[in-house]
Amino acid sequence: MHFRNYRFLLNIFIIFVCTFFIGIIPAHAIPAFPGAIGFGSDTVAGRGGQIIKVTNLNKNGEGSFKEALLATGPRIIVFEVGGTIQIDDSIGIRNPFVTIAGQTAPSPGITLRGATLVIATHDVLIQHIRVRTGDQGGVPATNRDALQIEPPYSGGDVYNVVVDHCSLSWGVDENISIWSTDKGDVHDITISNCIISEALYDSIHPEGPHSMGIIIGPRTEKISLIGNLISYCKDRVPYIRSKSVVVANNYIYKSSNPIIIRDLENPVNASIVGNIVNSEYFLQIVAAVHPSDTRIYAFDNVCNTEISNQLEGLRDSTDTNGQLISDSAPVWPTGFSALESNKVEDYVLNNAGARPQDYDSIDTRIINQVSNKTGGLIDSQYQVEGWLSLSAQNISLSIPSDPNGDDDGDYYTNIEEYLHDLDSSIISSNENLFVQTTDNVPNPPTGLTIRE
Numbered sequence: 355m356h357f358r359n360y361r362f363l364l365n366i367f368i369i370f371v372c373t374f375f376i377g378i379i380p381a382h383a384i385p386a387f388p389g390a391i392g393f394g395s396d397t398v399a400g401r402g403g404q405i406i407k408v409t410n411l412n413k414n415g416e417g418s419f420k421e422a423l424l425a426t427g428p429r430i431i432v433f434e435v436g437g438t439i440q441i442d443d444s445i446g447i448r449n450p451f452v453t454i455a456g457q458t459a460p461s462p463g464i465t466l467r468g469a470t471l472v473i474a475t476h477d478v479l480i481q482h483i484r485v486r487t488g489d490q491g492g493v494p495a496t497n498r499d500a501l502q503i504e505p506p507y508s509g510g511d512v513y514n515v516v517v518d519h520c521s522l523s524w525g526v527d528e529n530i531s532i533w534s535t536d537k538g539d540v541h542d543i544t545i546s547n548c549i550i551s552e553a554l555y556d557s558i559h560p561e562g563p564h565s566m567g568i569i570i571g572p573r574t575e576k577i578s579l580i581g582n583l584i585s586y587c588k589d590r591v592p593y594i595r596s597k598s599v600v601v602a603n604n605y606i607y608k609s610s611n612p613i614i615i616r617d618l619e620n621p622v623n624a625s626i627v628g629n630i631v632n633s634e635y636f637l638q639i640v641a642a643v644h645p646s647d648t649r650i651y652a653f654d655n656v657c658n659t660e661i662s663n664q665l666e667g668l669r670d671s672t673d674t675n676g677q678l679i680s681d682s683a684p685v686w687p688t689g690f691s692a693l694e695s696n697k698v699e700d701y702v703l704n705n706a707g708a709r710p711q712d713y714d715s716i717d718t719r720i721i722n723q724v725s726n727k728t729g730g731l732i733d734s735q736y737q738v739e740g741w742l743s744l745s746a747q748n749i750s751l752s753i754p755s756d757p758n759g760d761d762d763g764d765y766y767t768n769i770e771e772y773l774h775d776l777d778s779s780i781i782s783s784n785e786n787l788f789v790q791t792t793d794n795v796p797n798p799p800t801g802l803t804i805r806e
Contacts, residue, residue, distance in 0.1 A: 392544030392578035399479035400453035403428025441469035456482030505538030
């Protein structure tokens, strides 16, 4: 039997054990948290696992964030400390079934300085964390991202990953890289409600000026970018080579290029819906794209050029005479209904980022610049605030006495309910503008149908 089949059976066994011995995973899938949207958003993450407290800002050792990541088995990582954790290297999430609850940290929250956060496993939920990488540290400049989602060196697929309400900035290569390799595939990934900003331009990258936002690599599948602010990145906002991807309700500001689709090796199925793109076009299809079976749907997108229909805002560099353009969505997350584009700017500027009701000064500046239509590319974090000097702030969390019980019978555990309450205290009331359903009937925006 193929190695991946063994891994699949092992994952099924783990879920079976969690279901019958922990007793809290419901028979039907529920969102990872109320309002979770996109592919992989029904991940169980750390539900039912041990509660691990981060109690200091040390790089490693007892009570550190890194030690919590190294733990095995289902786990929910909470923070009894707030401030900056200086890593200056990559820090990996390599063991599955984990929830990282940044909302538990006291103000000003948790910032990873100099780090590249690597997700190389499955069933991961991360909320309310800042990753500010920068031009100092140990990760080679050619691969120094804020966030990487890729298979582990030992092999295995990466899937059911949700990164929600995080702030990711100052990457030297990209801010976010999502990439399958010969070690495994990446699928069912959602990046939602994040600030993805200020990828460094003329910095230390050996190729020269860079400033890249998001790359979604070949063979990745069912990737969704929803409700993000992607600002002050020259290019790749995103750059798509994925088998299937949804880019919806993002506000893309101060980029030299639009969303780009390019993959000659594999067909691309893409639904580009309800985005605001501060560029001449909102989408460019590059000539080097797979000539058959590629299907691209565009609906309700806005760009700098005044357009009367979506094709006017789409630059098609292929010689297919528009044959790649679909009149219906080739891919769409179940239960998600996009906002109309005229609501996107207000939603994103009030809701994106690690702690919208408790921004640090960097996120505050980014939001103000975008709101005022100012700002531009930067070469180094020291052209702006640089890393903030944040002293440790400690608290004692009031964890429920029966954290893995379900007192109200809604399939969320008591500790999850506690996290949801903390989450709602630091996000905007606009959170509920998105429509979520828990049934299997997709709820597309007006004019969008699901292509079978």
